[in-house]
Amino acid sequence: LAAATPDGHDRTVALDWQCMGLGPAGEVGNLLLTALMILPSVRNLEKRAEAEAKYGQSIEELLSRWAGALYALLNLADQAHELANGL
Numbered sequence: 798l799a800a801a802t803p804d805g806h807d808r809t810v811a812l813d814w815q816c817m818g819l820g821p822a823g824e825v826g827n828l829l830l831t832a833l834m835i836l837p838s839v840r841n842l843e844k845r846a847e848a849e850a851k852y853g854q855s856i857e858e859l860l861s862r863w864a865g866a867l868y869a870l871l872n873l874a875d876q877a878h879e880l881a882n883g884l
Contacts, residue, residue, distance in 0.1 A: 835859045 799809045838848040
């Protein structure tokens with residue numbers, strides 16, 4: 798999809814329809830959790846080995862990346878809340 802930004806530049810985004818479902822618009826956190834499928838792998842050794850082989854990283858590295866993405870989403874949510882309060 799493409800759109801013009803307020804300053805007149807083009808902005809292009811891609812959509813991954815694989816994880817689409819019913820839910821509120823902008824529910825990126827659920828898409829992130831669905832896409833990673835990391836948490837169920839933490840305690841189950843077989844699933845843990847599968848996740849590590851699939852992503853080529855240790856479960857600790859995967860969790861660290863997941864946590865970083867989650868913090869980024871929370872920061873975006875804070876920004877959206879602040880902007881909404883300014884309306």
